Amino acid sequence: MERRQFIKILGMSSLFLHGWLRNLFAAQGPMVAVAQGTDHAGITRKALAALGGMQQFVKPGQTVVVKPNIGWDRTPEYAATTNPTVVKTVVEECLKAGAKRVKVFDRTCNDPRRCYASSGIESALRGMKGVEVKHLEEERFKKVALNGKVLKEWELYGEALSADVYINVPVAKHHGLSRLTLGMKNVMGIMGGSRGAIHKNIDQALADVNASFRPHLTLIDATRILTAHGPQGGNLADVKVLNRVIASTDIVAADAYATTLFGLKPADIAVTRTAYQRGLGEMNLDKMRIVRV
Amino acid sequence: MKKVTSARISQLLFLALFLVLFLMTEYRGSDRIVAAVNGFFRANPLTAASTMLAAREYQPLLLPGLLVLVAAVFLGRFFCGWICPLGTILDLVTGRIRKVGAIRALTGRAKYWLLLPLLIASLLGVNLAGLLDPIALLLRALTFFFHPLFGDTVRGGWRSLYGLIGERRDLFDPGYRLLRDYLLPFRETLYPLAFLSALLFVLILFLERYERRAWCRRLCPLGTLLGLVSRLGPLRRIPAKLCADCQACREHCPTSFDRDLLQMEECILCLECSLRCPSQRVRFRFAGPRPQVGTVMERRVFLGGLVGGVVLARGLRFREPAAEAKLLRPPGVRDEDEFLKKCVRCGECMKVCLRSALYPAFFQAGAQGLYTPLLVPRLGYCEYNCTLCGQVCPTGAIPDLGKEEKQRQVIGKAVFDKNHCLPFAKRIDCIVCEEHCPIPGKAIRSERVELTGFDGVKRVVQQPYVVDELCNGCGICENVCPLEGKAAIEVFRVKDRTPLKASSGGASSSGAPPVSDPYVDPYAGGGS
Ligand code: SF4
Ligand code: SF4
Numbered sequence: 001m002e003r004r005q006f007i008k009i010l011g012m013s014s015l016f017l018h019g020w021l022r023n024l025f026a027a028q029g030p031m032v033a034v035a036q037g038t039d040h041a042g043i044t045r046k047a048l049a050a051l052g053g054m055q056q057f058v059k060p061g062q063t064v065v066v067k068p069n070i071g072w073d074r075t076p077e078y079a080a081t082t083n084p085t086v087v088k089t090v091v092e093e094c095l096k097a098g099a100k101r102v103k104v105f106d107r108t109c110n111d112p113r114r115c116y117a118s119s120g121i122e123s124a125l126r127g128m129k130g131v132e133v134k135h136l137e138e139e140r141f142k143k144v145a146l147n148g149k150v151l152k153e154w155e156l157y158g159e160a161l162s163a164d165v166y167i168n169v170p171v172a173k174h175h176g177l178s179r180l181t182l183g184m185k186n187v188m189g190i191m192g193g194s195r196g197a198i199h200k201n202i203d204q205a206l207a208d209v210n211a212s213f214r215p216h217l218t219l220i221d222a223t224r225i226l227t228a229h230g231p232q233g234g235n236l237a238d239v240k241v242l243n244r245v246i247a248s249t250d251i252v253a254a255d256a257y258a259t260t261l262f263g264l265k266p267a268d269i270a271v272t273r274t275a276y277q278r279g280l281g282e283m284n285l286d287k288m289r290i291v292r293v
Numbered sequence: 294m295k296k297v298t299s300a301r302i303s304q305l306l307f308l309a310l311f312l313v314l315f316l317m318t319e320y321r322g323s324d325r326i327v328a329a330v331n332g333f334f335r336a337n338p339l340t341a342a343s344t345m346l347a348a349r350e351y352q353p354l355l356l357p358g359l360l361v362l363v364a365a366v367f368l369g370r371f372f373c374g375w376i377c378p379l380g381t382i383l384d385l386v387t388g389r390i391r392k393v394g395a396i397r398a399l400t401g402r403a404k405y406w407l408l409l410p411l412l413i414a415s416l417l418g419v420n421l422a423g424l425l426d427p428i429a430l431l432l433r434a435l436t437f438f439f440h441p442l443f444g445d446t447v448r449g450g451w452r453s454l455y456g457l458i459g460e461r462r463d464l465f466d467p468g469y470r471l472l473r474d475y476l477l478p479f480r481e482t483l484y485p486l487a488f489l490s491a492l493l494f495v496l497i498l499f500l501e502r503y504e505r506r507a508w509c510r511r512l513c514p515l516g517t518l519l520g521l522v523s524r525l526g527p528l529r530r531i532p533a534k535l536c537a538d539c540q541a542c543r544e545h546c547p548t549s550f551d552r553d554l555l556q557m558e559e560c561i562l563c564l565e566c567s568l569r570c571p572s573q574r575v576r577f578r579f580a581g582p583r584p585q586v587g588t589v590m591e592r593r594v595f596l597g598g599l600v601g602g603v604v605l606a607r608g609l610r611f612r613e614p615a616a617e618a619k620l621l622r623p624p625g626v627r628d629e630d631e632f633l634k635k636c637v638r639c640g641e642c643m644k645v646c647l648r649s650a651l652y653p654a655f656f657q658a659g660a661q662g663l664y665t666p667l668l669v670p671r672l673g674y675c676e677y678n679c680t681l682c683g684q685v686c687p688t689g690a691i692p693d694l695g696k697e698e699k700q701r702q703v704i705g706k707a708v709f710d711k712n713h714c715l716p717f718a719k720r721i722d723c724i725v726c727e728e729h730c731p732i733p734g735k736a737i738r739s740e741r742v743e744l745t746g747f748d749g750v751k752r753v754v755q756q757p758y759v760v761d762e763l764c765n766g767c768g769i770c771e772n773v774c775p776l777e778g779k780a781a782i783e784v785f786r787v788k789d790r791t792p793l794k795a796s797s798g799g800a801s802s803s804g805a806p807p808v809s810d811p812y813v814d815p816y817a818g819g820g821s
Binding site: 073109110111113114117118137138139140158162175176177194196197199200201202229231232233234235238 | 320322452455456460479647648676677678679715719721722723724725727728729730731732733734735739755773774775
């Protein structure tokens, strides 16, 4: 075979193979585990197990940060903050996998003391060995070069940056501006400075942050979701009970799937769309492996 | 050198109690705060007298204060010698200060010149007693100056430790947490008038240079009031005069034996004279013969006090209209005049306020509003679920309301400034204010509007608006608005502070938006 001919065939076959290859990739696309059930600790464990168990992420002796949404002074039933049972189960699994320390915190919008108390997370984790529920300390923020489209640099929380493993545990809910707040928006909880200022370009700004800071695992709490008047809610009529937990290592995929729970398409959410376009993860549902457990 | 007397023990216990209560005036993870935190004010006869005079009604909250006043009829100024924390502090430091002798101007009837106008102004509806009330003075000095200073210092040290040793600081974290949770103010706040509060306190200490307990004898309106009522009572010291052969009392008595005759109105009942009398002659007795002490005050003083009171009450009323627009009072305060009658300027509400929303007024509320609490939204906001200020207010000037009721109280109303607000002025997205609005149905909403940006690009922008019927003026929107300096949304005072309708809040209510609502939420109704 002549060399030229060989190249030709190769080229042709690559054309032919292209779709096939893509399908192959899709089959291996990001895995999204969706667990359903009223036993919220149980479904959290199941979702984790579907991804291979917590020992896939946490190695003995490591320091883990678990970042729930504790942003508002609301009790758990209002779905403005992450379900304490889900948080507790994740923390327990981390400890079981051998984590030396698990730190839990969030940068709150209302008074931090009230948020931590009302969310039920503080009391759920009280007394657990090796677990620290911490208030943020201003001096721990560090300037990080993001070199993003709209954010060149921003202050991120030191303890999140220095953790061996970072686990993102948002609650799925409505938001007045970005329509939904899910995994990628939850990362705002480690941002310092005036976060309000990024609202003018929120999808690009969040993509910038998420491009440089990547959680190892995202677990979206959809045991109950807030469908309107977010992100604070406060009215039980806006809350819908779904009894679901979604887990994935691909934050965009997790968000994309969670979007469907609101009767929306992933592309409806600018934050998801922008992240996908910038290659941060998969947003097409048919290119994910969605495992229901 | 000092013998440990019962009076001394009692003083120290009460001082400790005062400090503990002070530290407890802080959110500690529970929605209710121990009612005792303002105990010193509830048991304060001056507070009781001035507030009831001003409000012209019996205030059940202040019953303890009345009881102390009645007790003073029988026991004289025991409060000053056994309880008052300011007096205790003076006793503790005075030994270290050399005396130069009393100030002439203060020795006469000066104290009545203070007390009388205060009481008469109260009677005319202007309650200024808190300005010079010793407990309030002390609490304000602590709240506005010393405690924040202490907090700043410790926190600053903790911070710089991080700069020095970084993450290794975590080793000391448990210790610091204890300190933070029990001793430090949780938040760092700088208060206006902090300097003045500290200065007044220091001045009182400074008076010790002239004589022991100079403030208590010569000025303190609370002590003067107690002394005044004790005249009516039967308690006498025997002998009433210095004994010719001994005169040791002159040395032992911290207050009233610089003349030959015991001044019952200045005696703080510390019992030093009786405990230390070499020949054990001194005793205190009820229904002793009434010694000649002269009239309480000359008519001159009385009339002067009267005029002074009228001047205080009428002359200090001026208020600047512009300042008045931002004269926001704590939640539940509906009528400014009634509030001024009851507020004793103790500073408790400002100490306890979760989000540093409350600050002492300087002249915003006119001279008569000095030190009364004002809500300054740009510095802090009223936390939706918090009810602490009403709980600690000793006189009920800020009513103690349940959570749902407090959430419906109107502090003011938010108003947009479209020349500033980003979606209007710059045509870009923002609505941080809507995001933070805690009202379940959202008092700030936004409509999607298609606009051409100033860069020529067509886009959809969300422009916010206020739903007046839902806005309670908590101030969080003004607080979080990301614009520098002045916010694009501001809470202004409104006259009509009728509480919001119950349906707007309740957890189980439908939360349906008013019919006129042009913003149709895409997810509304999807929840059932
Ligand atoms: S109710 Fe509002 S003003 Fe009063 S203490 Fe709480 S946050 Fe401060
Ligand atoms: S936060 Fe300020 S600038 Fe932003 S929309 Fe609200 S009022 Fe306007």
